[in-house]
Amino acid sequence: MKFVDEYRDAxxxxxxxNAIAAITTRPWTIxxxxxxxxxxxxxFGLDTLLPEGITLIHGPGCPVCVTPAEIIDTAIALAALPGVIFCSFGDMLRVPGSVNIALPDLLSVKAAGGDVRIVYSPLDALKIAHYHPDKQVVFFxxxxxxxxxxxxxxxxxxHQQGLQNFSLLVSHVLVPPAMEAILSSPNCRVQGFLAAGHVCTVMGYHEYVAIAPKYHVPIVVTGFExxxxxxxxxxxxxxxxxxxxxxxxxxxxxxRKQGNETAQHLIQTVFEVVPQQWRGIGNIAQSGLGLRQPYRHFDASQRFASHLAPAPASPPSDCISGLILQGIHKPHDCPAFGTRCTPEHPLGxxxxxxxxxxxxxxxxxxxTVTASIT
Ligand code: SF4
Structure with a gap:
């Protein structure tokens, strides 16, 4: 196959x-x-094409969704600082924080006059830092x-350029530790995993080789079409x-099994593995990336520490995204789905x-919406 369309051939x-139905003799949850x-x-309604016994559940595979509310609160506080240009992927702008009622998200900071810019790459933020030496540029x-x-x-x-006005608010997360956290949970229903093809393109799949037998769970590296x-x-x-x-x-x-070793080397050069908070799931050991010592002065939460209030406890929320991200519930199970929570007015x-x-x-x-593969 050469073209994307071929992967959508009805x-x-x-x-x-049909081949899945032919080999299925009992219920499985993937x-x-x-x-x-x-x-x-x-x-594409792929779940509707499967035999009744096969249940698909959706894990914490959306990076925006697993970014903890406290980090969003910090991002909002940094973006509101005078003299800061705050650069972010567009998806993050409407993610609600937990504490600032006047400025609930980055978009509201922008609307209130903050210099919040959408970028498509951290290298775009680096360019902005070069163009604005009188400003502090923070990349989310x-x-x-x-x-x-x-x-x-x-x-x-x-680092090589000695740039003094560039820093990062880091919230990178790692997939294999999250899979282990799900498999270790007493509520775990997962019997098989589809691993993310794009993550494995970078990291390979050698990390999963120990996980599959340890939890007796098949792991299939899978694409998206x-x-x-x-x-x-x-x-x-x-x-x-x-x-x-x-x-x-x-x-x-x-x-490939070993992934992109050049990219992995770059990650290991700049970052070290640290514990990480996942929204709705909690702290997972060894599941995040923090800046290593030679690069730690690029950490925005340290650079601007004196301007940031300690994060208060998040107030209770109606959002059950933590249960959805662990595959315990589906979106339709949320009482706010489609009523109090919509893309125009998201709660989570x-x-x-x-x-x-x-x-x-x-x-x-x-x-009114029907599946596209018929
Ligand atoms: S539908 Fe429910 S679980 Fe999903 S984001 Fe909205 S409030 Fe959270």
């Missing part, structure tokens, strides 16, 4: 769905841990292992039915992000 999609896969499943570094290499490159270049997702499910069910728990790679056109990050499960259900699972 006949082939139905063939693979979690995808990638917002791109979640949107593909919901948008969020995302999985996929976006971490570009962040690391920006810090590396800023409908045919990718169904092939990943097929491989996962095949393992489950035969009692195997191994790592397999469906996404061979992009992923999964309704804001283009990769969020709530946004996917809102967009594609309203009664």
């Amino acid at each position: 006949d082939r999609v139905h063939q693979v769905a 979690m995808e841990i990638c917002g791109g896969q979640t949107h593909s499943i919901v948008k 570094a969020v995302g999985f292992e996929t976006t971490a290499p570009a962040t690391a490159m920006a810090v590396f270049q800023a 409908p045919l990718d997702v169904l092939q990943g499910i097929y491989l996962c069910v095949q393992q489950l039915e035969s009692g195997r728990a191994e790592v397999e790679n469906q996404y061979v056109r992009s992923v 990050a999964p309704m804001v992000s283009s990769e969020g499960a709530c946004a996917a259900y809102y967009r594609y699972r309203q009664p």
Whole structure:
């Protein structure tokens, strides 16, 4: 196959769905841990093509959704400081924080006159720092292992150039520790995983080799298009039915076992592995990235520490995104879904992000919306 359209071919999609039905003898629960896969499943109705016993649940695969509210609060506080240009991916601008009623999100800071800019890469923020030597430029570094290499490159270049007016608010997260946290939970329903193809393109899949036998769970590295997702499910069910728990790679056109070693080296040069807070899940050991000592002066939370109030405890919220991110509930189970929480007035990050499960259900699972693969 050469083109994306071929991975959306309805006949082939139905063939693979039929093949899954043919090998399924009992119920299985499979979690995808990638917002791109979640949107593909919901948008194309892939779950509706599966035999009744196969349940798909959506894990913490949306980087915007897992960014903790306290970090959003810090981002809002930094963006509101005079003399700061705050640079962020667009998805983060409407994610609600937890404490500032007057300025609930970064978009409201911008509306109130703050210099908040949408960028597509941390290197764009670096350029802005060069153009504005009289300002402090802060980049909001969020995302999985996929976006971490570009962040690391920006810090590396800023270090080489001796840039004094560039810093980062870092909230990068790592997928394998989150998978282990889910598998260790007493509430865990996951029997098989679809691992995120884009994360594995960078990191490879050698880290999963120990996880699969430890928890006796098949892990299939899977792409995002409908045919990718169904092939990943097929491989996962095949393992489950035969009692195997191994790592397999469906996404061979992009992923090698060792991944992109140049990108990994860059990440390891600039970052060290640290504990990380995940929104709705809590603290997960060894699941985040923090700046290493030679680069720590680029840490915005340290540089501006005297301007930042200690984070107060978050008030209770109606949002059940933590349960959704752990696969315990689906968006329709949330009492606020589609009523008090909509993309225009989100209560939680999964309704804001283009990769969020709530946004996917809102967009594609309203009664008038039908699946695109027929
Ligand atoms: S529908 Fe809204 S309030 Fe409910 S879990 Fe999703 S984001 Fe949170």
